Amino acid sequence: MSNLPGDVLCRRLQLSMILQHLRVFETGGGISASYAGKLLADAGAEVIKIEPPGGEPLRRWSASGAELGDKDGPLFQFLNTSKRSVIGDPSDPEVADLLASGDILIDSTDQGLPPAVIDAARQANPALVLVSISPWGRTGPYAHRPATEFTLQAECGGIGKRGNPERPPVQAGGVIGEWTAAIYAGVGALAAARAAGRSGRGDHVDVSMFETMVMTMNTYAWINAEFTGDTNPQRPGRNVELPSIEPTADGHVGFCTVARQQFLDFLVMIGRSDWLEDEEMCGYGGRWKRRDEFRAAMHAWTTQRTTAEVIAEASARRIPVAPIGTGATVPTLEAFSGRDAFTTNPSGGFTQPAIPYQLHGADTRPFEPVPAAGEHTGQIEAHTPQSNRGEPAALPLAGVRVIDFTAWWAGPIASHSLALLGADVVKVESIQRADGMRFASAHPPSVDQWWEWGMVFHGANTNKRGVTLDLRSPEGVAIAEQLIADADVVIENFTPRVMDGFGLTWERLSALNPRLIMTRMPAFGLSGAWRDNTGFAQTMEQLTGMANITGYPDEDPQIPRGPCDPLAGMHAVFATLTALEERDRTGQGRLVEVTMVAAALNAAAEQLVEYPALGRQLPREGNRGPRAAPQGVYPAAGFERWVAIAVANDHQWEALCGLLDRPDWADYDTADKRRAVADSIDAGIAEWVAPQTDADAVEQLLAAGIPASVVVLGAEIGGHPQLLARPFIESINHPVCGEVPCASLPFRFESSPDPWTKTPAPTLGQHNHEVLGGELGLSDQDLAELEDKGVIGARPSGL
Structure with missing residues (x-):
């Protein structure tokens, strides 16, 4: 018997079916289409797989080569809970009739569905959204070039940057490109369906796996090359972070020292305070040149301690640290203690990652068993596609206002996607603590406005406006609350204590604005044993098992280097879009929690379900793998x-x-x-x-x-013919840096021929007068007084 108030209970029951008005079809199968469909099914959509006779080949798949008998493989079972299955071909008349009843059609077939099938479905239902997932996208000079996820890793600049220079460059294990394409497809599907619900006009969301991998595995190296002029192909681009995954007395441990202070604290921890003033050792380039000397000193300390001892000491110093998870150990790690990070597959009975986001005050949809192949053939009921409001066609998030408190990459790339999809995004920094990615600059501090030359900052912050507010001051908090009072979304990715310390809690903000959606992106969650731990993408790759299957079998594991930030960011976008769907119907806001580690767990799911289901640990194989x-x-x-x-x-x-x-x-x-x-x-x-x-x-x-590719260096990608033809890379003029070749979204909307990128990344405090004065009504005198107090400004303090 529930003791929740009646209206709250009603909302809990309804929330698990937010997308129940949507019917989704999947054709083509594989990881990318299936995970995109899973995202929609988990939020309540009716998802129907169209399988060939005998069922989708993924049913018979085990990455370890295990004998499955008459059971579906664990990866298939993970990807296909809460779905229905029909046998047929989209060209069959009865299947073609079904397609016309859908709201979203996700297609990953090799050559795409026949145009006649698509045309008939769209004529019968003009609001149908087609989401195609293909290696290169359906257009461009490379559209029909043979490729696999492995060759796309080489083409996107991912393989070329990874590994010790004494060995050939090495792939990231676990076909991460398939998972990144899937989450972008899920976002594109839900965004386009939102627009179709307004206008009655469907769309084609053309997802390029190559572009998603450029976004997630390249880290804007082409922007840095443009800024520095350094595109020298004679310089090998691959290396290993120092420190990264290091041996201990009983195994391995993973570090991440992206901030200078974290590295200085690391030196103190390993007993090398004498290097604190050694600028060569404290800079990555110099440290890499002296890597043998550095590794000897580091390993002299780490190998005398157990992994647990190293983690305890590093955590006490707030140095991001993690054990190196495997398929066998990940669910047992302390990082997940006190969290519902795992659940049980209803068909296979094995442990699997849970849904990677939480809408607080609401229950998620319980997983339903995986359908047998063709189980629902001839049993699909009639469905009326979602009604529309007859509004003019517009970008999906036109009219949505987002207040963006994010920094680094995972948070900014989430709000960046919201901005590209049409939201008005106001980025909030402070002169005391600007976004850390500003300081990962292509130029030294001797260059004027050097903090405006950060490649990641430019890559993840176009289409935004920027203001500065010192949230440690009462004035700054008061102005932030004014911004939030009429916003639709607040998004942040600090550790939980930061926003709470500012007094900008969910309780305070929802009382101020009951329609507000607050999307929080802590590394490890708002609760649990690691709640207050700092974590970056490298930490997630170490913790969730991604690193354990990356690298050569006779070397230490290596991190994939990149994908976890965009993976977390796009899961946050999907969850935010889902909450907006609910808010549009109920008028009520919602607290949304999306942890970086949960997104990484889902992308690492293959090895995490293979072990509990089949007792098989996926190996680290260098550049070999089970799919080719x-x-x-x-x-x-x-x-x-x-x-x-x-x-x-x-x-x-x-x-x-x-x-x-x-x-x-x-x-x-x-x-x-x-x-x-x-x-x-x-x-x-x-x-x-x-x-x-x-x-x-x-x-x-x-x-x-x-399938083949040259191994492209990240800096070389800016002139890639496929990226320019679609176009994924769009140049925009910046007031300090001039023309900047920025990243857009790795999918194209048929209805949006104009560039995604409308404005450059903002300079620090660029829009203080426009937003705080012109929109909030502060006078010039008010702004001058705030600047005198350091509440606002346009130059980082303490340089």
């Missing part, structure tokens, strides 16, 4: 030039044997046989690649239908 054989990176002619190749099926293998004139390989006609002689095959491919340029080798491989 052979798969590797091979040296080409010239300095630091490499070719990435992935043979994903037997037809491609036959083509490779023909191209290399290797009839003696013909007997290796299955992936298992090829894995058994992988070293020999790799040697043969390397011999063929070696005398050629990387471009010449790739051209021949692609012509034969074999």
Whole structure:
């Protein structure tokens, strides 16, 4: 018997079905379409999989190669709770009729659905939203080029930056590109459906996996190259962070020292205070040159202590630190104590990551069992697509105002996406504590306004307006409350104590503005054992098992370096869009909690379900993997030039044997046989690649239908033909930096031919007069007095 008030209980019951007015179809399957569909199903949408006879191939998949018997694989079971299944082809008349009843159609088929099928569905239902997910996007010069997630990692600049220079560059394990494409597809689907609900006009959301990987694995290196002029291809770009994953007396531990103070505290912790004034050692470039000296000193300290002892001491000093999780250990780690981070799969009975966000005061949708293939064929009821309000077509978030208290990358990339989707985003910093990414600058402090040259700041803050407010002052808090009083969304990504310390609590803000949605993005949550711990993307990659399957098997694990910030940010956008859907219907705001670690857990789900379901730990395999054989990176002619190749099926293998004139390989006609002689095959491919340029080798491989790519350096990506043609990279004029090649969204809307990017990233305090004066009504004298007190300003204090 519930003791909740009646209206609260009603809201709890209703919330788990926020999206129940939406019918979603999935075609093509795989991780990307299935996880996008899962996001929508978990929020209450009716999601129907259209599977071929015998079921989607992912049903028979185990990354460890385990025998499944007559059961679905654990990854399939994780991705497909609370869905329905029909057997058929979208071209079948009965299936085509079904499609016209949908609100969203998610398609990941290789070549896309036949135009006649799409046209018929959209003619019958003009509000239908088509979401296509493909390696390159459906348009552009590379649209039909063969690719796998591995070759896209090479093409996007991800592989080229990772690893010790003594070894070939190495992939990020776990097909993270599939997961990043999925969350962007989920966001694009829900955003476009929101717009269709207003205007009655559907859209095509064209998601490019390549672009999502440029966004998540490159970290705007092309902007830094533009700022510095450093695009030297003769300089190897890969390295390993120092410190990162290091040996202890009983295993490994992961560090992250992105802020200078964190690194200085680290030096004190390992007993090397003598290096505090050594600017070469305190700067990453100098430390990398002296890496043997640094590692010797660091390991002399870490290897004399257990992992638990190292974590305790580093945590006491507020140095981001984590154990290196595995498929077996992640659910047992202290970081998840006191949190509902895991749940039980209703079909397989194994432990799996829970839904990666929480709308406070509401229950999530209970998982329903995974459907059998075709279980609901012939049983799908009639459905009337969502009604619309007959409003003019506009961007999905037109008219939504967001007050943005985020910093670094995960939070800013979330509010950046809201801004690109049409929201009016006001970014709040202070001159005492500006966004830390301003200071990751392309220029030294000797350059005027050097804090305006941070590549990540530019990448994640276009389309925003910027103000400064010292929230440690009563005046600053009072003005912030004025901004919030008529806002739709507040978003922040500090540790919980920060906003609470300012007095800007959910209780205070919701009383001030009952319609407000407050999206909070703490690293580890608003509750739990690690509530107050600082965490960055590197920490999440170490903790959730991503690092454990990245790198060479005979070396320490390595972090993927990048994806967890955008993964967390886009889960926050999805959760915020979901809360806006509820608010539009009820008029009531909501506290939304999206932790970075929960988003990472979901993207690491394959290894996290493989172990409890099948008892198999996924290995660290360098550049090899379970989805292609052979798969590797091979040296080409010239300095630091490499070719990435992935043979994903037997037809491609036959083509490779023909191209290399290797009839003696013909007997290796299955992936298992090829894995058994992988070293020999790799040697043969390397011999063929070696005398050629990387471009010449790739051209021949692609012509034969074999997925291949040059290993691109991150700085080289700015001129990529596919990114410019769609366009993903859009230049905008900045008042300090001039033309800046900024990142837009990694999907295109058919209805939005204009550039996503309208305004450059704001300079510090650029819009104080426009927002605080013109909109809040503060006079010039008021603003001058606030500037004299340091409440506002346009230059960081204490430089």
